[in-house]
Amino acid sequence: MSSVPVPTIAHHSLLVLLLQLALLLLLALSLGQLAAWFKMPAIVGELFAGVILGPSVLSHVLPDFADWLLPKQPGQMHLLDAVGQLGVLLLVGVTGMELKFDLVKRRGATAVRVSLAGLFLPLGLGVAVGFLLPSSLLPGGTDPTVFALFLGVALCVSAIPVIAKTLMDMNLIHREVGQLTLASGVIDDVIGWFLLSMVSAMATVGLTTGKIAAALLYPTGVVLFAVLVGRPAVRFALRAANRSPEAGPTVAVAALIVLLGSAATHAMGLEAVFGAFVCGVLIATSGELDGEKLAPLRTTVLAFLAPVYFATAGIRMDLTALARPAVLAAACAVLAVAILGKFAGAYIGAKLSGLGRWEALALGAGMNSRGVIEVIVAMVGLRLGILGPETYTIIILVAIVTSLMAPPILRAAMDRIEENAETEMGMGGGKPRDLTPSPPASV
Numbered sequence: 001m002s003s004v005p006v007p008t009i010a011h012h013s014l015l016v017l018l019l020q021l022a023l024l025l026l027l028a029l030s031l032g033q034l035a036a037w038f039k040m041p042a043i044v045g046e047l048f049a050g051v052i053l054g055p056s057v058l059s060h061v062l063p064d065f066a067d068w069l070l071p072k073q074p075g076q077m078h079l080l081d082a083v084g085q086l087g088v089l090l091l092v093g094v095t096g097m098e099l100k101f102d103l104v105k106r107r108g109a110t111a112v113r114v115s116l117a118g119l120f121l122p123l124g125l126g127v128a129v130g131f132l133l134p135s136s137l138l139p140g141g142t143d144p145t146v147f148a149l150f151l152g153v154a155l156c157v158s159a160i161p162v163i164a165k166t167l168m169d170m171n172l173i174h175r176e177v178g179q180l181t182l183a184s185g186v187i188d189d190v191i192g193w194f195l196l197s198m199v200s201a202m203a204t205v206g207l208t209t210g211k212i213a214a215a216l217l218y219p220t221g222v223v224l225f226a227v228l229v230g231r232p233a234v235r236f237a238l239r240a241a242n243r244s245p246e247a248g249p250t251v252a253v254a255a256l257i258v259l260l261g262s263a264a265t266h267a268m269g270l271e272a273v274f275g276a277f278v279c280g281v282l283i284a285t286s287g288e289l290d291g292e293k294l295a296p297l298r299t300t301v302l303a304f305l306a307p308v309y310f311a312t313a314g315i316r317m318d319l320t321a322l323a324r325p326a327v328l329a330a331a332c333a334v335l336a337v338a339i340l341g342k343f344a345g346a347y348i349g350a351k352l353s354g355l356g357r358w359e360a361l362a363l364g365a366g367m368n369s370r371g372v373i374e375v376i377v378a379m380v381g382l383r384l385g386i387l388g389p390e391t392y393t394i395i396i397l398v399a400i401v402t403s404l405m406a407p408p409i410l411r412a413a414m415d416r417i418e419e420n421a422e423t424e425m426g427m428g429g430g431k432p433r434d435l436t437p438s439p440p441a442s443v
Contacts (some may be wrong), residue, residue, distance in 0.1 A: 016069065017080060020080050023053065024053065024312065025304065025311070027052060028311040032046045032307060043371055043372060044403060044404065047396065050314020051314045052314075053066075054314060070315065083308060083312075088273060088379070089273060091302075092277050092280065093261075095277070096276070096278070096279065096281040096283070099186050099189065099280075099284055106179070106183070109353070110353040110355075113352050114184040118188070122342050127149060129155075129334060130144075130147055130148030131144065133333075136326065142385065149202065150199050150203070150387070153199050154398070155337060156192065156195070156341075157188065158185050158192070176359075177417065180350075180363060181367065184363065189373070196273075198219055201218060203384045204384065218270055222268070226279075230282050231282055234257055234286050238253060247293040247294075251296055259276075261278055261282075271380055313375050318389050318390075330391075335398055338368075339402065342364065342368040343364040343365075343368055346360070346367040347363070359417060362413035365405070368405060369402050369403050371402070374399035378395040
């Protein structure tokens with residue numbers, strides 16, 4: 001008996017998908033460039049591209065067109081989600097490839113103190129706030145403990161891309177404070193992905209003692225397997241690909257490694273982005289990383305897939321929810337805890353390391369930027385059902401506000417550091433310390 005072939009995508013569904021991608025990309029690139037022109041992170045404009053096309057704006061201005069462009073049928077939206085998921089997995093993989101672990105080695109204990117203090121203080125405060133938020137903001141069936149843990153993870157992460165770009169624009173990437181910020185951000189990234197994977201596993205399998213133990217052990221097992229088995233395998237695959245003078249084989253192998261790692265952790269009940277991040281780190285530490293050959297992958301991800309993904313994230317924001325007093329009060333509380341917790345933690349870690357007030361403030365500003373990572377965390381929470389529309393909107397607002405805050409505060413703090421350094425030079429204190437490692441790419 002012959003099998004019936006699977007029908008191809010319907011003509012109308014393909015038309016809607018193509019127009020969705022075209023409009024999202026057009027608006028994301030345009031508003032991203034506009035944001036950059038105003039010295040704001042491009043991700044802010046990319047998110048607002050989705051806000052314009054989503055329930056916050058278009059559904060009120062042109063409801064019929066909004067229903068046609070973004071229909072409520074799950075199948076149609078899943079097509080757009082599939083493109084976004086591919087984009088975010090490759091984006092996280094590229095982010096892992098760009099991390100500079102030699103910074104952590106050079107900055108040592110200081111980076112660890114700043115990172116851990118700036119990580120665990122907002123984590124604890126976020127968990128506490130999660131338990132205090134009204135239950136009406138939680139989606140039905142969500143365990144309050146899982147929600148509180150997830151909110152803690154969402155508030156403790158940092159995103160170094162915004163701060164790396166700001167430091168490079170200010171020609172301060174080689175200064176000690178800049179290097180410490182980036183090194184602390186690397187540690188934050190690693191621990192943040194690990195925590196996200198554990199909490200996501202708990203949300204999937206439940207909170208029994210055995211399942212919690214499994215949620216803790218599985219990510220640890222993934223890391224051990226990656227170090228013992230994955231690293232030599234990745235090194236072998238990249239070495240073979242790099243024999244070709246063309247960039248194509250290297251790009252294909254790197255993408256294949258990221259996608260296979262994502263599939264492996266997803267099959268284990270962990271987050272797919274955790275596998276993508278681990279594989280990106282394996283590529284970065286393989287000794288076979290050829291940045292020039294991987295440039296086409298990075299360009300495609302950052303210029304096309306990432307803007308579409310962030311615009312898709314913006315579609316799911318509903319700013320009209322902030323008109324409700326309970327939601328607005330929750331948003332203000334979460335934002336305040338996110339900012340104060342991160343600043344206080346990083347400041348304490350810096351002061352314990354003997355740094356001055358302005359250096360500590362600069363580190364706090366850098367670590368406070370959530371940006372890309374916060375958006376990815378929020379999307380994971382929405383997909384798992386941990387977050388509802390209101391709490392999702394609140395966390396995206398945290399990502400936007402903290403990303404906007406970081407550059408001006410960092411510039412002000414670094415100006416004071418420069419003034420103090422010039423004063424010390426005038427008093428015979430020598431010139432300010434300058435470090436010379438190559439700057440990381442701003443992902």
